[in-house]
Amino acid sequence: MIKLLICDDHAVVRSGLRMLLHGNQGIEVVGEASEGDEAIRMAQELEPDVVLMDLSMPHGKDGMTATTELKKLMPNVSVLILTMFDDDEYLFRAIQIGASGYILKNAPHEELMSAILSVASGNAYLYPTATKRLMSEYLVKVKQGGEAAGPYDALSDREKEILGWIAKGYSNKEIADSLVISVKTVESHKSNLMEKLGLKTRPELIKFALKKGLLNFE
The missing domain is CATH 3.40.50.2300 (Response regulator)
Known part of the structure; x- marks a missing residue:
């Protein structure tokens, strides 16, 4: 039973x-x-x-x-x-x-x-x-070279977007206003992405973003 x-x-x-x-x-x-x-x-x-x-x-x-x-x-x-x-x-x-x-x-x-x-x-x-979606994504990765996915690849598109904003020094409210979402949603995404990346501080986040080329301010 x-x-x-x-x-x-x-x-x-x-x-x-x-x-x-x-x-x-x-x-x-x-x-x-x-x-x-x-x-x-x-x-x-x-x-x-x-x-x-x-x-x-x-x-x-x-x-x-x-x-x-x-x-x-x-x-x-x-x-x-x-x-x-x-x-x-x-x-x-x-x-x-x-x-x-x-x-x-x-x-x-x-x-x-x-x-x-x-x-x-x-x-x-x-x-x-x-x-079906998981299999499709896996096949795309294989066709692109079969490289193992890193922590950054585990982020959703929205989390990647918010990572870039945070790394550039924008506050949660500024990000929320720009993306037309709630501050609570931004905070949730921020918490998730920090956990996925294994980061705990803003300097660590900025260093990671710099390596990923996310700090282009143009």
């Missing part, structure tokens, strides 16, 4: 998933959480095999942060991201922090079942179109 913990901020979604999954193909829904901290606490108490994790939970710890912390505390638990975001940046980030799978909320019932069974068995799962 696969023990499953559901984490989603919408009670209706949690209830629907419970009714859909409970007892189906050997799956037992052992608990529900409405935000990340609650999911981490319940996972430690209930020891589920799989945590079905939403990404966007505005009233508590979000799914990315919760997954990162949960994998550090319980590296053997499989986290399956269930989200509405069909976005490469979210997908790649989820994989990097240790999620075992990524599936969209509009996926058919059978696909969700397959995803849960797959990650519970220790395998990875990506929805079909995501797999």
Whole structure:
């Protein structure tokens, strides 16, 4: 019996998933959480095999942060991201922090079942179109010379763009105003790119940007 913990901020979604999954193909829904901290606490108490994790939970710890912390505390638990975001940046980030799978909320019932069974068995799962995009990007890299991707290559286009702005000395608000996004979004991108690059200080960031030729002010 696969023990499953559901984490989603919408009670209706949690209830629907419970009714859909409970007892189906050997799956037992052992608990529900409405935000990340609650999911981490319940996972430690209930020891589920799989945590079905939403990404966007505005009233508590979000799914990315919760997954990162949960994998550090319980590296053997499989986290399956269930989200509405069909976005490469979210997908790649989820994989990097240790999620075992990524599936969209509009996926058919059978696909969700397959995803849960797959990650519970220790395998990875990506929805079909995501797999196709990953393969396409891999083939492009091979055709370009087959060089191994470095930390910079792991950044999204937006993160690379914001890296350039930060390295040139612009504040978060100035970047947000220029790109017509919120300051909070800039801060989130900045945190992600610094973690991906393994950088902790602005001088380190400027040095990295200089090596990458990102400080052309023309």
